[in-house]
Amino acid sequence: MQHTGYHRSAVVMMAVPVQGRIPLSNQTNLAREPYHKTGPQLPTPRTNERHFVSEYGSEILAYFLEVERVVYSERLYIDRQSEITDRMRKILIDWLIDVITEFKLHSETFYLAVDIIDRFLFFYNIPRTKLQLVGITAVLVAAKHExxxxxxxxxCVAVTANTYTPREVIGMEFDVVTALRFKFTVPTTYPIACRLLESCHMSPTVRHATFLFLESAAHCYPLLQFLPSRIAAGALLLGAFLIRHNTSQDAIPLQRLWEIEVYPFAHGIRFEEVQPVTEQLLPFTQRLCSGSSRLQAVRRKYSSHEYDCVAALEFPFVSTSA
Known part of the structure; x- marks a missing residue:
């Protein structure tokens, strides 16, 4: 298999402590996004399919919002890592997008892999030369789950250019599942965004723009201070704002767009909780999608016609006043 490049020096294994699944998981059954095979022939919502249980969408979203407060009460960890930096994490996440594409895995697997990486690094201090090992192991564990x-x-070994051995991957897999106690059915930003998109009845182009911002958010370490639901809601709001900015003559403040398009379906999430996310995520995504960025996976993916070239659109200036 042709491997995806990732330079060993950019990111040696023993993780130093700081302080069976069925084919489709419950998270997948309840939250598998019906548009994950996005493209020119985008499927219509399969609301009548049993596995998506759209009639229980509101209850499922409410459950996600309840569980996330327990699972994600604290997530920031870089200050406790002796070698890992925010920049190294961004490089790793960007590489994972290409790995997921090369392996033809689902979006659920990508977001769960990112979640596994962050939860593992919260508990374990690892050397920089093992960061890629954590990344590919997270993909393997997430894929087994999803x-x-x-x-x-x-x-998995080949995609790292044989940087690691199968024994090292197996060893890291043991460390990961032990550290996280096999807790992999969690409400990541992805299933929450999917439920919000369904509730808000957004267009396919807005969905593509939403996932542009959501994948960008996965790169942005400071956003870990926010709950997944706030990140997902912020990505959806910015996705709708980006498309409206490029297709409508009528300018509308971001807060007003929230009140009209999203808030009625947001289960009480207030604009004041989402605004800090949008203030960081919009300029971050704009930089990530620029030609000068060294991280090109998101820009390359969402500049394709398959995703309506949403990364090539003009990014708006945000006005939040009513």
């Missing part, structure tokens, strides 16, 4: 056919161990 996919019917996860990548093989040989594929």
């Amino acid at each position: 996919e019917i056919w996860p990548p093989t161990m040989n594929d």
